[in-house]
Amino acid sequence: MLSKKVNLGQMPAEQKTHALTYGSRYVEQPVPKYTMPKDSMPAAVAYQIIHDELNLDGNPVLNLASFVTTWMEPEAERLMMETLNKNYIDQDEYPQTTEIQNRCVNMLAHLFHAPDNQTGVGTGTVGSSEAIHLAGLALKWNWRKRRAAAGKPTDRPNIVMGHNVQVCWEKFARYFEVEPRYVPLTHDRYVLGVQEAVDVVDENTIAVVGILGSTYTGEYEPIDQLNHALEGVNRMTGWDVPIHVDAASGGFVAPFTRPDLKWDFRLPLVKSINVSGHKYGLVHPGVGWVIWRGEEELPEELIFHVSYLGGDQPTFNLNFSRGASQIIAQYYNFLSLGQEGYRRIMTALADLAGYLTDRLETVGKFHLLSRRGDLPVVAFALNDPSRFTVFDLSDKLRQRGWIVPAYTMAPNAQDIAVLRIVLREGFSRDMADMLLDDLFRAVAEFENHPPHAAPASPASIAVSKTRGVC
Ligand SMILES: Cc1ncc(COP(=O)(O)O)c(C=O)c1O
DSSP, X not given: OOOOOOOGGGSOHHHHBOOOSGGGGTOOSOOBSSSOOSSOOOHHHHHHHHHHHHTTSOOGGGBXXXXXXXXXXXXXXXXXXXXXXXXXXXXXXXXXXXXXXXHHHHHHHHXXXXXXXXXXXXXXXXXXXXXXXXXXXXXXXXXXXXXXXXXXXXXXXXXXEETTOOHHHHHHXXXXXXXXXXXOOBTTBOSOOHHHHHHHOOTTEEEEEEXXXXXXXXXXXXXXXXXXXXXXXXXXXXXXXXXXXXXXXXXXXXXXXXXXXXXXTTSTTEEEEEEXXXXXXXXXXXXEEEEESSGGGXXXXXXXXXXXXXSOEEEOOSOSOOBSHHHHHHHHHHHHHHHXXXXXXXXXXXXXXXXXXXXXXXXXXXXXXXXXXXXXXXXXXXXXXXXXXXXXXXXXXXXXXXXXXXEEOSTTSTTOEEEEEEOOTXXXXXXXXXXHHHHHHHHHHHHXXXXXXXXXXXXXXXXXXXXXXX
């Protein structure tokens, strides 16, 4: 998040300091917001000031915009508190923490069917964004090596992906100078089209991205078909174009709800996979993972060996220091839930998504863009947006505390505006009923009293881009 330095000279005096409530019993001087206070204050007062201010945040439980975990078991939180003071990178100092990350990587490599005859490799990251940057770098390096070995130019790498990718892919392309080749959506396809993707692949393509759970609609992209089509292209041309799977959300859903769906290392061209531990991995933010099919997919030049903390420490991360507690919490979930626990939770969420979908379809005012059986996400558009829009409905729901984002789809379907409900553990059927009651009440109210004198088009409204929502 970029923050701006405020211009204190132009700011009204009352905005420069905290307006204290309980804290004012103990603090005689105004407490500045934008410069560090000159004096200290009692810990309890500082706590109360910040605690009061945070009341203005949304309620995480009612936040149906985010895929990110908002509830963990008390035992997990206790472990997290106990390990808040451990730095993940201090491998020599905290060898058991390192061992726990190694075990998590192993468990994920097995879950994603990494071949037994290859030594899979992976690392913990801050989230899927960092994981994607690492995977992208490995793909770019591998492509460059192949090209250099063949005596071909190495200056114009590209990566092929649907226009529905999350913003981290745009970042990767820009930060690491890879041309992004976006496959546009259409009015009846909100994910990558296999033939359309294959059509823009060329000898400079470092990879094609397949998303297991589009941020926009929760749909799984047809990764099996993509693998098949790319195998054909590679065979015909002699190229070696691989697939990276962005399983930020689906990597902890599909293995449990659709074990037979082939999207992972069972497909030969899938060389790397990212997954967010803090989404359906059910850990508080931020933890992600990237797993490579075999160690030959990770160029040695990208691995740094540091010795100044004692011993030899191989690392491949964009960050150095970071908290260890999320890694520990991930391991806790793996032990405590096991595969059976994840299956129970993900199946319950899928059932709830089906229930919401049924009820939304029954009223006849919406059409669904999400697909049953993919991510437990319900994305839907108004059949008739002429008198009020999903943006009006989102605002109305916000008045009741629900956070349900409205946004337009990616190009070339950007004239379709949707509401999206992300189901997470902790969201019950009772809450789903209350949410739907509020939604249907808002629809009835707007039908009787349309909020706009003239119909508002999605384009005329400030759009909450889903690429910024995670
Ligand atoms: C498909 C997809 N990829 C990547 C990301 C980025 O994940 P993270 O927030 O873990 O960095 C998201 C976030 O929503 C996502 O939905």
